[in-house]
Amino acid sequence: MSSILSYVQPTANSPWGTYLSQVDRVIPYLGDLARWAETLKRPKRALIVDVPIEMDDGSIAHFEGYRVQHNLSRGPGKGGVRFHPDVTLEEVMALSAWMTVKTAAVNLPYGGAKGGIRVDPKKLSLKELEKVTRRYTSEIGIIIGPHSDIPAPDVNTNAQIMAWMMDTYSMNVGGTATGVVTGKPLHLGGSLGRVKATGRGVFVTGREAARRLGLDLRGARVAVQGFGNVGSVAAELFAEAGAKIVAVQDHTGTIVNENGLDLAGLVPASRTDGGAVSFKGGDVIDNEAFWEVACDILIPAALEGQITAERAQKTKARLVLEGANGPTVPTADDILAERGVLVVPDVICNAGGVTVSYFEWVQDFSSFFWDEDEINVRLDRIMMNALNNIWDTADKHKITLRTATYAVACERILMARQERGLYP
Structure with a gap:
């Protein structure tokens, strides 16, 4: 058992347990790639960070934060950051794994990642929320970046929080890096249609x-x-x-x-x-x-x-x-x-969000932005093509859409893993 997996004890219906069950169901449809299936059950990297801040009343509070990169075989990690009092490492692991499958299902050049802080943002002032966001970003800054891992909004996070994350990362690297996060405000490199x-x-x-x-x-x-x-x-x-x-x-x-x-x-x-x-x-x-x-x-x-x-x-x-x-x-x-x-x-x-996040990331690199009609046309085309491909797979093997989605996605993930090989 790896050191990451030793921190979680999944049950059948827990997030990570649910994900593992979904992977097990797809293995019979992977052919020769099944020899790599254990790759899907082990996150590549998990970072647990302490997030200390000074509260408005002068006291010092500590919050626990996470960033998990499940698989990076097909590209940089992609996945949101949630602020919630019930966030756990196991939940973030599962969410990062679902992002790996999701980005592969719609054939985006990403891997899967996810982040979170165990905090109730409703109990924080705006100033305290900014401090939590910036300190967390500084702590996970060693593994995120426009070419390595790109966070985005999730539960209880929004464009303002993404702006603080982008600014914090940019200050630490000494230059504006708009592509480090997606879901930003429009005037900071955000994309129309993202919300x-x-x-x-x-x-x-x-x-x-x-x-x-x-x-x-x-x-x-x-x-x-x-x-x-x-x-x-x-x-x-x-x-x-x-x-x-x-x-x-x-x-x-x-x-x-x-x-x-x-x-x-x-x-x-x-x-x-x-x-x-x-x-x-x-x-x-x-x-x-x-x-x-x-x-x-x-x-x-x-x-x-x-x-x-x-x-x-x-x-x-x-x-x-x-x-x-x-x-x-x-x-x-x-x-x-x-x-x-x-x-x-x-x-x-629900892959529409990460698809338009991909559009935002591409637009940030080119500094050329599309109008909302073009965004929606591109989004609809990608979603429909992906669904039709998955539906054909389901019909061919007489399986559910979920198993078919995993079959299509996991084949892409494991083919990338196999073709890249193991280093060293």
Whole structure:
């Protein structure tokens, strides 16, 4: 057992345990490349850092931070940074591994990485948040860079935090390095279309999946768990296509309206302290009842591990679009497949964000920027081509879309590993 793996004790439904199960299922489809499969189960590098700052009251606080590079065979590491009180090394390991698969699934020239700090940013002042961000960036600066590992926003991080990270790294290397992070403000080298990219990717893959299922989006009922950038953008795009958003769940609770929630009022309400349940255009129900709402499309866009075996038995959806990373545990995956529920897996469904991050990175190097229409056209084309390739693989081997996605992605990853060879 490697020193990195000795720090985690995964269970079957924990993030890293879920990822390992997904890898095991794809090994029979890797042919001669299966001899390299252990590569997928071992992160290349994990950095654990102490993040000390002086708080506004003069006290000294310490936070634990992580940056994990899972695999760099196909290019520099790519993956977000999340600020959350429940961040763990195991979670970040799993998220970095899913990024490896995700970037390979859509054939971007990246490997997978992820970062996080165990902190509740809501309890920090803006000044304290900046200090945490800058100190963390300084600590992980030894392994990140425009050609080695490129962070991006994730849970509870945004363009402002990316600007602080870019500035801190730039000060330490003695020159402005806009390409060290993506998801930056536009005037610091950010890309148009980045904020809505992940939600747009969920919609694009969902639209194609619905077409193949013979599900008309006009009048289709959609339930969304998680109503941040991903869930709310996907909901708005489905509503524009004629679907009805019948249920939304966020951190404040669950609201439903079988005739469709008015997003023009719900989205602004969800951005207030009262959250989605403060909106008066629907009924508030118990959170667990969300999983039994009558719907055609279910979009889990919150955190990992949300669709358990019990919830998989309850859902009435025909189509699950994984806007979040790792929202479905393996036992639930099996139940959904047995029930004939189609799951478009996270590693393709929510890959719109990293795809436009790639566009931003390319634009930063060339100092030439595209308009939003061009961004969206390029994004839609990459997402559709990737999904169609994966769907053909699923049909060929009579396997689920998730296993097919892993088959396509892992073949690319392990082929790169094999062709590069082992050094020294």
